Amino acid sequence: MNEPILEVNDLTMHYITRAGPVRAVEQVTFSIEKGDSMGLVGESGCGKTSVAATMMRLLPENGQILGGSINLGGKDLLQLNEEQMRAARWEKIAMVFQAAMNALNPVYKVGDQILEAMQTHDRVKSQPETRQYIASLFELVGLEPKMLDRYPHEYSGGMRQRAVIAMALSCQPDLIIADEPTTALDVIVQDNLLREMKALQQRLGMSMIYISHDIAVIAEVSDRIGVMYAGRLVELADAQEIFEHPLHPYTFGLMSAFPSIVGPKRELTTLPGEPPDLVNPPTGCRFHPRCPFATEICVEQVPEFRPLVDDHFVACHHPLETADEV
Amino acid sequence: MKYKPRDTNGAVVKGAGSNLTLMDDQHPLEPLVMISKLKKLFPITGGVFRSTKSYIHAVDGINLNIQRGESLALVGESGSGKTTVGKLLVRLLEPTQGEIHINIRGGQTDIAHLSGSELQHFRRHVQMIFQDPYESLNPRQTVFDTVAEPLAVQKLGSLIERESSVRELLNLVGLAPADRFMFRYPHELSGGQRQRVAIARALIVDPTFIVADEPTSMLDVSIRTGIMKLMQDLADRLGVTYLYITHDLAVARYMSNRLAVMYMGKIVEMGETEAVLQRPLHPYTKALLSAVPVPNPRAKREPPEIEGSIARPIDPKPICRFYDRCPLRAEVCEQNPHPPMEEKSPGRVVACYRV
Numbered sequence: 001m002n003e004p005i006l007e008v009n010d011l012t013m014h015y016i017t018r019a020g021p022v023r024a025v026e027q028v029t030f031s032i033e034k035g036d037s038m039g040l041v042g043e044s045g046c047g048k049t050s051v052a053a054t055m056m057r058l059l060p061e062n063g064q065i066l067g068g069s070i071n072l073g074g075k076d077l078l079q080l081n082e083e084q085m086r087a088a089r090w091e092k093i094a095m096v097f098q099a100a101m102n103a104l105n106p107v108y109k110v111g112d113q114i115l116e117a118m119q120t121h122d123r124v125k126s127q128p129e130t131r132q133y134i135a136s137l138f139e140l141v142g143l144e145p146k147m148l149d150r151y152p153h154e155y156s157g158g159m160r161q162r163a164v165i166a167m168a169l170s171c172q173p174d175l176i177i178a179d180e181p182t183t184a185l186d187v188i189v190q191d192n193l194l195r196e197m198k199a200l201q202q203r204l205g206m207s208m209i210y211i212s213h214d215i216a217v218i219a220e221v222s223d224r225i226g227v228m229y230a231g232r233l234v235e236l237a238d239a240q241e242i243f244e245h246p247l248h249p250y251t252f253g254l255m256s257a258f259p260s261i262v263g264p265k266r267e268l269t270t271l272p273g274e275p276p277d278l279v280n281p282p283t284g285c286r287f288h289p290r291c292p293f294a295t296e297i298c299v300e301q302v303p304e305f306r307p308l309v310d311d312h313f314v315a316c317h318h319p320l321e322t323a324d325e326v
Numbered sequence: 327m328k329y330k331p332r333d334t335n336g337a338v339v340k341g342a343g344s345n346l347t348l349m350d351d352q353h354p355l356e357p358l359v360m361i362s363k364l365k366k367l368f369p370i371t372g373g374v375f376r377s378t379k380s381y382i383h384a385v386d387g388i389n390l391n392i393q394r395g396e397s398l399a400l401v402g403e404s405g406s407g408k409t410t411v412g413k414l415l416v417r418l419l420e421p422t423q424g425e426i427h428i429n430i431r432g433g434q435t436d437i438a439h440l441s442g443s444e445l446q447h448f449r450r451h452v453q454m455i456f457q458d459p460y461e462s463l464n465p466r467q468t469v470f471d472t473v474a475e476p477l478a479v480q481k482l483g484s485l486i487e488r489e490s491s492v493r494e495l496l497n498l499v500g501l502a503p504a505d506r507f508m509f510r511y512p513h514e515l516s517g518g519q520r521q522r523v524a525i526a527r528a529l530i531v532d533p534t535f536i537v538a539d540e541p542t543s544m545l546d547v548s549i550r551t552g553i554m555k556l557m558q559d560l561a562d563r564l565g566v567t568y569l570y571i572t573h574d575l576a577v578a579r580y581m582s583n584r585l586a587v588m589y590m591g592k593i594v595e596m597g598e599t600e601a602v603l604q605r606p607l608h609p610y611t612k613a614l615l616s617a618v619p620v621p622n623p624r625a626k627r628e629p630p631e632i633e634g635s636i637a638r639p640i641d642p643k644p645i646c647r648f649y650d651r652c653p654l655r656a657e658v659c660e661q662n663p664h665p666p667m668e669e670k671s672p673g674r675v676v677a678c679y680r681v
Contacts, residue, residue, distance in 0.1 A: 043546035043547060043548060044546055156635060158635060186403040186404055186573070186635060186636065187403065187573070187575075187614060187617045187618055187619075188403070188613060188614065188617040188630055188632065188635065189635050190617070190619070191616075191617035191618075191619070191629065191630060192617075192629075192630075192633065194619070195629060213546065213547065214619070215547075215621045216576075216618075216619035216620055216621040217619050219619070219620065219621050219622060219623045219625075220619045220620070220623075222623075239623040240623045240624060243621070243622055243623055243624075253548065254547055254548065255621065257547050257548055257550070257551045258547055258576075258621050259574075259576035259577055259579060259580050260576050260620060260621050260622070261575050261576045261579055261603050261615065261618050261620075262620050262622075262625065263622075265579060265580070265600070268551045268554070268555075268580060269551065270548075270551040270552045270555060271548035271551075274516050274518060274548075274549060275546070275548070
């Protein structure tokens with residue numbers, strides 16, 4: 001086993017609102033080995049983007065980190081002061097946001113924006129040299145170097161996403177978080193970009209976290225997959241393992257609800273009900289009101305997130321392959 | 327007003343809920359919608375006098391029949407013109423050229439240029455469901471007002487009759503008990519519930535034909551299946567004909583029996599959904615299918631044979647729209663106009679010189 005580059009332990013973050021705390025991230029624990037990619041999948045409001053925002057410490061004012069640790073390359077990000085964190089962002093941990101258009105400033109040339117980001121991190125020795133370096137990043141992500149001197153509106157959606165990836169790479173971070181990096185793109189552009197990101201990750205030996213609601217996208221790029229539901233990580237395992245032997249009823253439900261164009265046309269299942277309100281989440285297991293296997297213990301006790309087989313983690317009182325015995 | 331299942335000829339079927347086969351021998355396929363040479367150009371203006379410089383050929387001369395009782399999926403990337411086709415069919419847009427014949431109440435009408443009361447009458451038979459249930463509902467109207475509004479516009483039924491119709495429909499679309507939902511506002515509903523309200527609103531005038539534009543793309547996976555099943559169930563029970571517009575081929579697989587693929591304002595391939603997905607013929611359909619991610623980490627896909635992305639069809643060259651990106655392109659493609667739709671195997675039409 002490789003050394004983990006990132007260890008997130010017991011991470012809890014709530015948004016304080018007038019209606020009460022929104023329990024968006026609750027005791028989330030996972031780790032990533034160096035050079036690996038992890039996919040974080042779940043529906044809207046499950047907390048997957050909040051996990052990323054917490055790791056970047058880019059939370060709105062009402063977002064409060066209540067506990068846990070985020071150990072990246074031997075340092076707990078939560079112990080850093082604001083200044084140290086600002087330095088760590090981009091250099092240790094970078095993020096590719098969902099809306100690439102909003103991540104770029106429309107009135108500056110894209111190349112200058114990347115240069116500025118690097119200047120902020122004292123990564124610029126000489127301007128020409130750095131421009132050369134940024135041009136090489138552009139080539140790496142499949143953009144022509146002449147695009148450096150263009151404005152964001154001159155880019156197509158796919159090109160913008162590539163530019164944002166180049167920017168994330170610019171300070172050579174240990175870990176890149178990509179939040180729905182291809183959601184707004186058409187399928188052929190998406191395919192192209194996912195292939196390149198994967199190749200890039202393997203070539204540079206980077207660690208990646210992909211966040212998406214689309215389990216097909218996650219399946220394509222991830223070595224390990226974590227499934228979130230209502231603020232909690234409910235299952236975590238190697239990609240193939242989780243698809244072939246899902247243990248959590250929610251994971252199973254999510255996968256059987258997902259249509260595919262290959263293989264036999266199987267019946268899609270419907271999960272009854274809707275994800276809960278995180279101000280007043282259900283007691284015990286947050287999935288119990290929608291779970292076909294729920295019993296009394298599920299209402300009363302939060303299931304422990306534990307490894308059931310090897311490094312296949314699940315938080316469920318009645319994990320699927322043992323459900324018959326219940 | 328009752329929502330009774332109809333057979334393929336539009337007559338009410340006795341014994342609701344029975345297993346209704348929509349296309350059997352007794353009711354041979356009969357086109358409900360016949361589109362010919364349909365065109366929609368959007369002018370691009372510029373310069374001092376805002377003069378028209380060029381046109382976006384959003385829909386560029388398409389021919390298409392939709393059979394009564396079927397679900398036809400129209401798929402394509404953004405900018406392919408699929409949404410424009412949908413808006414033309416419900417006449418939210420007026421075509422630049424071409425005809426749209428719709429068979430309603432025994433008569434055939436060209437609706438391409440209807441206006442005024444004729445247009446309003448037509449809207450009783452054709453409804454649209456939009457993509458975004460957060461924007462398509464008026465935030466100040468209760469569920470009852472929203473669902474009953476088309477009845478008021480069409481001046482159908484008394485208030486009491488409208489109320490019972492709305493109640494019946496809310497139950498039908500799974501918002502039960504209806505009394506719990508009738509007087510709520512959109513902000514009190516979840517995304518899935520809102521889309522159910524939008525579906526109820528489309529159904530209340532008992533339409534023959536529904537255009538659904540990406541009705542599930544804003545919804546989460548666990549909610550989406552419920553809406554997809556509801557729409558299929560309604561098609562079976564009420565005999566509604568659907569045009570289902572989507573960018574998602576996997577969703578199209580479940581929601582349609584026939585599939586039409588659009589590229590830059592043209593239909594490039596059309597056939598039975600399963601057959602097209604298993605054996606695509608047009609090089610663009612092939613590329614599109616090979617780019618769809620598969621929810622199985624074991625699956626290894628070959629990269630699609632094309633690169634780049636779909637261009638905006640601004641005064642496109644008169645040759646095949648796919649020429650620039652096509653792996654099969656040859657001289658014949660460059661020297662001839664955009665290829666016509668030809669039947670390459672039973673029920674499969676393709677617009678390509680090289681297939």
